[in-house]
Amino acid sequence: MQHGSGEVRGSMATSASAQMALHDDHGSQQIQNPGLHDDFFDQMLSGLPSAWPELGNPKSPWDASAAQKLFRIDLTGKPPDESQPEAATEGLRYASYDEATMLASRLPQSQGSGGSSPTGEAMMLQLNNRHILPVVVPLQAAVGGGVGESGLLPLPLTLGSGGAADPRIIVETPRDEMDGPYKSPDQNGGEELYSGLGGSIRAAQAATGQHFHHPQNHGGAAAPAGVGQGPAASASSGGGAPQQKQKVRARRGQATDPHSIAERLRRERIAERMKALQELVPNANKTDKASMLDEIIDYLKFLQLQVKVLSMSRLGGAAAVAPLVADISTEGAGARAGGDGAAVGNNDSLTATEHRVAKMMEEDMGSAMQYLQGKGLCLMPISLASAISSAACRPSAGGLVSAPPPPATSAAAAAESPSSSPSASALTVQSAAAADTTAPKR
Amino acid sequence: MQATKSFEQAFLKHLLRGCRLSAVSYKSMSLQERKSAIKLSADVAMASARGGRKWTRGLITKLSKEDEHRSFLQLILGTEYGRLTKPCHGSWKIPRSKKIVRRSLRVCSRRKNNLRAPHGVKSSVLARTLVEKRTHALKRLVPGVESLDGYSLLDETLDYVISLRAQVDLMQKLLTTFEASKLGALSKCTLPERKASFVGK
Numbered sequence: 001m002q003h004g005s006g007e008v009r010g011s012m013a014t015s016a017s018a019q020m021a022l023h024d025d026h027g028s029q030q031i032q033n034p035g036l037h038d039d040f041f042d043q044m045l046s047g048l049p050s051a052w053p054e055l056g057n058p059k060s061p062w063d064a065s066a067a068q069k070l071f072r073i074d075l076t077g078k079p080p081d082e083s084q085p086e087a088a089t090e091g092l093r094y095a096s097y098d099e100a101t102m103l104a105s106r107l108p109q110s111q112g113s114g115g116s117s118p119t120g121e122a123m124m125l126q127l128n129n130r131h132i133l134p135v136v137v138p139l140q141a142a143v144g145g146g147v148g149e150s151g152l153l154p155l156p157l158t159l160g161s162g163g164a165a166d167p168r169i170i171v172e173t174p175r176d177e178m179d180g181p182y183k184s185p186d187q188n189g190g191e192e193l194y195s196g197l198g199g200s201i202r203a204a205q206a207a208t209g210q211h212f213h214h215p216q217n218h219g220g221a222a223a224p225a226g227v228g229q230g231p232a233a234s235a236s237s238g239g240g241a242p243q244q245k246q247k248v249r250a251r252r253g254q255a256t257d258p259h260s261i262a263e264r265l266r267r268e269r270i271a272e273r274m275k276a277l278q279e280l281v282p283n284a285n286k287t288d289k290a291s292m293l294d295e296i297i298d299y300l301k302f303l304q305l306q307v308k309v310l311s312m313s314r315l316g317g318a319a320a321v322a323p324l325v326a327d328i329s330t331e332g333a334g335a336r337a338g339g340d341g342a343a344v345g346n347n348d349s350l351t352a353t354e355h356r357v358a359k360m361m362e363e364d365m366g367s368a369m370q371y372l373q374g375k376g377l378c379l380m381p382i383s384l385a386s387a388i389s390s391a392a393c394r395p396s397a398g399g400l401v402s403a404p405p406p407p408a409t410s411a412a413a414a415a416e417s418p419s420s421s422p423s424a425s426a427l428t429v430q431s432a433a434a435a436d437t438t439a440p441k442r
Numbered sequence: 443m444q445a446t447k448s449f450e451q452a453f454l455k456h457l458l459r460g461c462r463l464s465a466v467s468y469k470s471m472s473l474q475e476r477k478s479a480i481k482l483s484a485d486v487a488m489a490s491a492r493g494g495r496k497w498t499r500g501l502i503t504k505l506s507k508e509d510e511h512r513s514f515l516q517l518i519l520g521t522e523y524g525r526l527t528k529p530c531h532g533s534w535k536i537p538r539s540k541k542i543v544r545r546s547l548r549v550c551s552r553r554k555n556n557l558r559a560p561h562g563v564k565s566s567v568l569a570r571t572l573v574e575k576r577t578h579a580l581k582r583l584v585p586g587v588e589s590l591d592g593y594s595l596l597d598e599t600l601d602y603v604i605s606l607r608a609q610v611d612l613m614q615k616l617l618t619t620f621e622a623s624k625l626g627a628l629s630k631c632t633l634p635e636r637k638a639s640f641v642g643k
Contacts, residue, residue, distance in 0.1 A: 266593065273596035280443060280603050290569065293576035296599060300583045303606040310613045311480035312473060314621065315461075373626060380623070381615045383447070387454035 353377075443600075445608035449491050453612055456487035460518055482511060486518050488609045494525075496594075497602045500586015502527055 274292055278284045281299045286292045353375065360368035460483030466476055485505060489498040502519075506512045506527060516523050555567065580599060581587050587598050 269593050270596060273593060273600060276443065277596065277600055277603070280600070280607070290572040290576055293573065293580060297576060297579050297583060300603065300606070303603070303610055304583070306610045307484060307606070307613070308477070308481060310610065310617065311484060312477040313617055315480055315613060315617050380619050383450045383612065384454055384616060384619060387451045387458070
């Protein structure tokens with residue numbers, strides 16, 4: 001441990017200078033660091049985030065407080081685990097600054113070390129999943145320098161550290177391989193930083209390579225799910241076997257929380273109603289909701305206007321006649337009791353007439369009308385007749401309301417055409433009767 | 443979607459009864475009086491034929507707001523009148539003053555606009571306002587749907603449209619029937635004329 005912190009302090013100065021150098025050369029993208037042969041390191045450092053300047057300003061960029069601010073981890077909390085010092089001595093922590101700030105802000109403040117280690121791992125591996133080459137920052141140095149022994153970052157590099165490993169992400173096998181590169185960096189003071197960096201970069205690459213396979217099925221949903229889910233998931237799955245768990249993941253862009261499901265259901269029901277309205281309202285091939293509503297509103301106004309116009313028409317006359325027709329059928333029904341035989345005979349003849357009229361209607365409407373007129377009958381909608389009959393008296397069998405023609409005046413004989421369509425139906429009202437009755441009443 | 447036969451029959455029955463009750467005639471009534479009497483009968487007939495829906499209740503409530511109609515309604519509907527006009531607690535909502543609601547909506551929308559779209563009007567906000575405007579217009583047209591939300595509003599509108607269509611159809615048929623019969627009876631017109639009068643059906 002002491003050795004580790006000594007190393008840390010030794011590397012701190014060099015790292016500070018390195019950082020200053022980097023900071024100076026920030027604009028030029030030309031980083032002259034001795035001993036950097038690694039291409040990956042160049043790539044990474046050339047893509048340094050602009051968060052560097054924010055760290056570059058204070059005198060001691062590796063201040064514990066700065067790191068604390070970055071990670072918002074309670075560093076002075078519990079003492080680190082057994083495995084952590086090992087990890088601390090072996091390698092360096094790294095994270096990219098902007099990612100770190102983002103992820104760290106999601107970390108709950110009071111994370112214990114047990115909880116934070118999987119958090120750190122999850123964080124790191126999420127970074128890997130995102131294919132971001134993590135910027136190497138000797139954070140361990142920063143934290144270690146500031147806080148001392150207890151300042152070991154609770155973001156261990158090794159995956160297998162502690163029992164509370166995130167089972168989603170952790171795979172046992174690459175652990176040893178991961179440890180390998182950690183051991184590779186030389187332990188001499190000055191060079192240690194850079195070779196260590198290089199080694200850890202290689203480790204990062206290895207980690208990225210290793211973990212490409214495993215989190216594949218998790219896709220991008222894992223990363224945006226955030227670190228918040230990491231500890232939750234690890235907590236829920238327990239610190240058990242670090243195996244892959246196939247969890248039900250929502251499709252990208254859709255959530256499984258009940259609110260959005262309810263939203264979706266509601267939208268589907270509304271769409272169903274709109275479709276039904278589309279069938280009713282003419283000229284409603286619009287896909288837009290607003291224009292569809294426009295059409296509905298216009299159609300409603302049109303219908304209401306139609307009702308107004310119809311009520312202004314000569315419907316009053318019809319209404320005046322109708323009760324008389326109803327009365328007539330009452331009379332007819334009353335008189336029918338006396339003349340049942342005649343009524344039956346009438347029914348038969350009416351049926352025959354019906355058939356004839358139906359046949360004639362199919363060929364020529366005019367001749368049918370003429371025929372009816374000759375019999376003293378005319379047309380009426382079925383619904384009207386049935387309404388009248390049901391209102392006035394008990395309906396006769398087969399929908400026929402027949403009455404024997406009274407001597408002088410009127411009788412209502414109704415016959416339904418069997419082949420009538422709902423719109424054009426044939427019934428009979430004795431037109432002469434109507435004329436007779438209307439004349440005196442007027 | 444079609445209105446049922448029972449609806450049609452009930453409608454016609456009530457319409458004729460209502461017209462008779464209000465003693466519609468050409469002699470004593472002016473055009474306006476006749477029109478309002480028939481329209482009233484038709485609306486009441488439609489509402490009573492349909493039964494218990496939000497719009498039927500709203501329509502009858504609206505009609506019974508005027509005193510002269512109330513007795514007519516009671517005669518026509520009888521026991522149903524009490525049933526249809528009593529407040530339905532399922533749809534009862536806290537009565538909100540329209541002015542206050544409008545003001546709060548304005549404040550909310552202004553706040554949203556200031557926060558979200560400093561560079562211009564966002565399309566989503568615009569679309570939502572359009573739909574809202576039309577929803578309000580729809581609520582004004584269909585009786586009794588003031589407090590309903592999107593789905594129920596569309597449901598009631600659908601039902602109301604079907605009933606209105608049936609009303610218009612039946613009134614037209616009634617009219618043409620009696621016109622035709624009168625035409626056929628009164629005038630000794632020739633065959634082509636009669637044919638022409640029936641073709642319109």
